[in-house]
Amino acid sequence: MTELAEPHIEVDTANDHDSVISDDISAFTTSITSSILDYPVENGRRYHAFRAGVYCLPNDELEQDRLDLSHALMTKGIGNKLFLAPIDTDKMHRVLDIGTGTGIWSMAMGDEYPNAQILGNDLSAIQPPWVPPNVKFEIDDVECPWVYEAPFDFIFCRYMAACIKDWPTLVRSVHDNLTPGGWAEFQDFDLQYYSEDGSLKEGSHTLTWINTLLEAARKTGREPSPGPRLEGWVRDAGFTNVTHQRFRFPIGPWAKDPHLKEVGLYNIQQVLSGLEAFSLRLFCHVLGWPKDEVLVLLSKVRNELKNPNLHAQFDFHVVYGQKKQAE
Template sequence: MAEASQAHIEVDPVEVDEDHDSVISDDVSALTASITSSILDYPVENGRRYHAFRSGVYCLPNDELEQDRLDLSHLLMTKAIGDKLFLAPIDMDKTQRVLDIGTGTGICTMAMGDEYPNAEILGNDLSAIQPPWVPPNVKFEIDDVECPWVYSRPFDFIFCRYMAACIKDWPKLVGSVYDNLSPGGWAEFQDFDLQYYSEDGSLAPDSHTAKWIGTLLDAARKTGREPCPGPKLEEWVREAGFTKVTHQRFRLPIGAWPKDPHLKEVGTYNMAQVMSGLEAFSLRLFCGVAGWSKEEVLALLAMVRRELKSSSLHAQFDFHVVYGQKPEQKE
């Protein structure tokens, strides 16, 4: 079959709803129940709780507030790509083993388990924050995906989502995914380009928001972990040997300012998760890497919140989806 590709898709500019009154609550309702930590001694920094296993690998906290944001982010990402968990053309009736890398709260793994009851679904993560009640075909494990993989059997589908600022060696990770797929198996990578931008110049270079996101991305890169892997996914997937590679880009407005109803809904979800996550995104990187004090960070974030809530600021960032198939026989 001819190799399919939708790389470098042009997306029309987002129309702005000038009548929108951008007033959105900072409070985000919990979508799943969080669990009490009884196994791991989670460290606390600047009032936020972080994972203990391979401490320092992941820059975001794992406390209940962050778990709620991760569940909201799941809703954002599935809504953005058309109310779907993934886009790869997989025959789930024939798919027996699925791996979800970096499962977080486990919400996506469990959704796959509910939707595909005949498949065995495994989710892994650095933190044991997944709930104890799961579909019978779902299991979780604590693991670092950048360590050697030791699975005894290959998977039919491997799913990797939202690993921005988490991975030191992306080509190695994509290679591990390839090596642990059955011939003919599929892999899908969904991730962000977290560089904020506007199409109308409303995100000024000297704004507090531009200063914040620039400092955040620079600090993440100093740790050796790419905060904007989305645009590079296609290259890594092709280099690993995948075929039938497809790449799609989705715009994520921050706020309900677009005229398009779908983008308005996506923007509302995105505003909620950004507002909920500003401290989570910032504290460890700003204080531990960039050398800021907690008070300096919180003062900047207060100004960022004010700017993002303004109906005149039309900031957005991109979400990339790349999937490909392992050849039936290695060429």
């Protein structure tokens, strides 16, 4: 049974937020010297070169900034924690971070657990060269056969929405590459926007955009909202002690609860800064929309999302489980 971390979100009726939220995030750029850095550019955004086309979002500096902001959102959203699994960290020697992105989670883990060896993998070599001494990065496609020489004590998989074609196989690979008694944790979204008070209405630009985005992602064969299905995949792979928690993420600082208000502020910042990144390849390449039409729609979505009377939200799911102990 899914544990809901927050009940109905109460709206802060005293909220005097002026609805003007900056779309700009401070510049952050990094790279690893590699022959796979010959990145293609589409519609003014840069994309990964290794296994080109597998991942639908860009990997340029603007997107790296958004990914780091998303890390802050997700860690804050689950209680200012890097993970929730009840791991005995004294026995956590080898950790794998699947789809590490900018490497920010791996680096935080390396700082927090200096006795653990942290390995992060990704399709893009966008991780910084200066990292904690116990952290390493590699370029890899997690949907290809895994060839690690030794199993891991903890495998972490977060924010792989619209990235994976075969989730059951991926989850089995995670299970097979754990030590007996090791833990895995999956954190991901259900990106279907909704409101509890009816403020997000059918026919709105925001619902038109997100529904079209989800449709386009599914046309690529990669599920954009894996969160609700994670528990089933984890149980089917043979994990035990499985726990599933669902967190509500407001879009905007409209919640009365101070924690959720802050989560909402982080969330709307990353959504607004990511509208083009989420949309351009899927709308233009997959659905055939002209770029100008996409940008017009995104401008309307941006204006709606900044309206403090819109109380939209989506859900974030955390599922963790343990590989059986050796008998």
